[in-house]
Amino acid sequence: EMTKAEESSKVKLQKVEDDSRRIQLKLELMVKQISTEFDSSRKDWAKVKQELTDETIKLSDKVADLEEANGNLESELEAVKTTYTQGGKTSEQQLAQLYEANREKEMLKHKVTNLEKIQLELKEAREQIFKYNLEARKLRNEIQDLKGTVRVVARVRPSKDEDNGNDTEEEEETLECGVDDKSLRLSVENVSSAGNTIRSHEFSFNHVFGPESTQNEVFDEVSTFVQSALDGFNVCLFSYGQTGSGKTYTMTGDHYSSTHKGIIPRSISHIMQYKETLESQGWEFTLQATFLEIYNESIRDLLTDPAKAKGLKHEIRDSKTEIIVTGLRRETVVATEDVHHLLVQAESNRSVAATDSNLHSSRSHSVFTLFIDGVHRQKKTNIMGSLSMCDLAGSERISKSGVKGERLKETQNINKSLSSLADVFSALNKKSQHIPYRNSKLTQLVRPCFAGEGKVLMIVNLSSDQDDAPESLCSLRFASHVNQTEVGRAKKNISQMPSKRSSSVTSRGGEPTRARKTSRSK
Numbered sequence: 001e002m003t004k005a006e007e008s009s010k011v012k013l014q015k016v017e018d019d020s021r022r023i024q025l026k027l028e029l030m031v032k033q034i035s036t037e038f039d040s041s042r043k044d045w046a047k048v049k050q051e052l053t054d055e056t057i058k059l060s061d062k063v064a065d066l067e068e069a070n071g072n073l074e075s076e077l078e079a080v081k082t083t084y085t086q087g088g089k090t091s092e093q094q095l096a097q098l099y100e101a102n103r104e105k106e107m108l109k110h111k112v113t114n115l116e117k118i119q120l121e122l123k124e125a126r127e128q129i130f131k132y133n134l135e136a137r138k139l140r141n142e143i144q145d146l147k148g149t150v151r152v153v154a155r156v157r158p159s160k161d162e163d164n165g166n167d168t169e170e171e172e173e174t175l176e177c178g179v180d181d182k183s184l185r186l187s188v189e190n191v192s193s194a195g196n197t198i199r200s201h202e203f204s205f206n207h208v209f210g211p212e213s214t215q216n217e218v219f220d221e222v223s224t225f226v227q228s229a230l231d232g233f234n235v236c237l238f239s240y241g242q243t244g245s246g247k248t249y250t251m252t253g254d255h256y257s258s259t260h261k262g263i264i265p266r267s268i269s270h271i272m273q274y275k276e277t278l279e280s281q282g283w284e285f286t287l288q289a290t291f292l293e294i295y296n297e298s299i300r301d302l303l304t305d306p307a308k309a310k311g312l313k314h315e316i317r318d319s320k321t322e323i324i325v326t327g328l329r330r331e332t333v334v335a336t337e338d339v340h341h342l343l344v345q346a347e348s349n350r351s352v353a354a355t356d357s358n359l360h361s362s363r364s365h366s367v368f369t370l371f372i373d374g375v376h377r378q379k380k381t382n383i384m385g386s387l388s389m390c391d392l393a394g395s396e397r398i399s400k401s402g403v404k405g406e407r408l409k410e411t412q413n414i415n416k417s418l419s420s421l422a423d424v425f426s427a428l429n430k431k432s433q434h435i436p437y438r439n440s441k442l443t444q445l446v447r448p449c450f451a452g453e454g455k456v457l458m459i460v461n462l463s464s465d466q467d468d469a470p471e472s473l474c475s476l477r478f479a480s481h482v483n484q485t486e487v488g489r490a491k492k493n494i495s496q497m498p499s500k501r502s503s504s505v506t507s508r509g510g511e512p513t514r515a516r517k518t519s520r521s522k
Contacts, residue, residue, distance in 0.1 A: 052125050059122045066115045073108045151206045151457045152483040157246035158211040159464045175464045177210040184208050188469045203476050219266040225457050226267045227274050232383035232492035234454030236446050241461030242471040243394025251391040255343050264389050268339040286373045287333040291346045294441045295364035296413045302346035303329045316444045363410045365442050366391045384493040417442045428485050455490045458482050
C-alpha cells in the first residue's frame, strides 16, 4: 500500500511539474507574442506618425500662404479705398475698382473659411499624434511590467556655455538625441600620438529627453510609475550620473517654482490628487515620510537638527520580512505644503561642497521615502505601498575633481557605494544566487524594490559638454546594462484581513523605520 501511495504521489507530482512547464511555456509565448505585436504596432505607428508629420508640414505651409495672401489683399483693398477718397478718376474707373475690390473681398472670405478648416485639421492631426504617443508609451510600459525589467530614462542637461549665455552653434554636438525620443548618440574624442579621432556610441532607452526638455515633461513620463505606489507597490526611482549632470535639479529642482520644481514635489502633488480620487471610492490613506542621507557610509536623518542628532547612530536591520532603519524621524504628510517644509529642512542639512567639477556637489546619497497605508473598510482590504526617490551623489574621477583631505574620503566612499550598486545589477543580470546587497548602505536600503518585489526606474543624467564625454560614456554604458536587468514582476502589498501596522517610528525619532517586505499578491 505504501508503494502504491508513493507511485500515486510521484504521478501527481509529475503531472504538476508538466502543468507548470506548460504554463511557463505559455507565458513565455504570450510575452513573445505581445512583444512581436508591439514591434509591429510600433512600426505601423512610426509610419502613421511620419505621414501625419508630413501632412502637418503641408498644412502649415498652406496656412502660411493663405495668411500672406490675406495680408496682400488687405493692403490692396486699403490702396483702393485711398484712391477712391482722393478722387482724380472717372466714376466708371472708380466703380470698376470698387467692383474688383468687392470681388476680391469675397474671395478673401472664402480663403479665410478654408484657412479655419485647415487650422481645425491641423489641430486634429496634433491631437491624433498625442493620442498615438500615449498609446505607444502605455503599451511599452505594459510589456516591461510583464518582463519585470528596470525602466531607464535619459536626460541631457544644457552645456555649461548655454547656461552662461555663450554661443555654441558652431561647435559639434557631443550628445545628439534621436527624433524617436528613445535613442541618442555620444561622440567621444580619442587623443593619441597618431592624431585625434572622434568615435560615436549609440544607445537606446525607454525615453530620452534633450537639453530643451522641461521638468513637467520629465515628470509626465514617470507619473504613472509614481502613481502605482498608491496601488500598493513598492516603487524606487533613482537619479544617476556624474557630478554636475543635473541629478538634484531633476529630483528636487526649485520647489518654490511651479516651472522648475523637480520629481519629488511633483510626485507628492500627483499622489495627493490620485489619493482624492481613491478616497471618493471609499479608501482611507495615511501618508508618512522619511528623508535620510548616506554620507561616508553612515546614515544621517535630514529631518532632524544635526545638533540634536549628534551621537545618534542609525542602523539598518535586515529581517526576513522587512528592512529596518533605527532612529529616523517620520513625518505625517497631509498636504503638499508639508513636503515643501520637509524639503527646505532637508536641503539645509544635506552635505554639499565645492569641487573642480561642481561648485555645489552633493557629497552624499539622499533617499526620500513616502510610506502609504490604505484601508477600504467596506471591502475589508488593506494595501501598503512605498515610494523611494534617491538622489545619488555624482560619480567622479579623483584626478578631475581635484579633491583632497575630507573631500577625497567622501569621493572614495561615493564611488565605492556606486560600484556596489553596479555589482547588484550585474548579479541580477547574471541571475546569481547571491546578490551582494549588504556591500553598502545604499543597496541594503533599496533591496525591497530590487529583490523581485517592486518597480524600479532609473534616470541617467548626462552632461552635453565635450570635456565630460568620457564620464557620460561610463554613465550610458551602466544605464544600458541596468535597462536589461530583470528584477521580476512587481507584486502588490495587499491583504484581505484588516491589519494595523505598528507605528515603529515616532515623530521625534528613536524608534525604527522600515522598508517593508510583507506578504504580497499579484
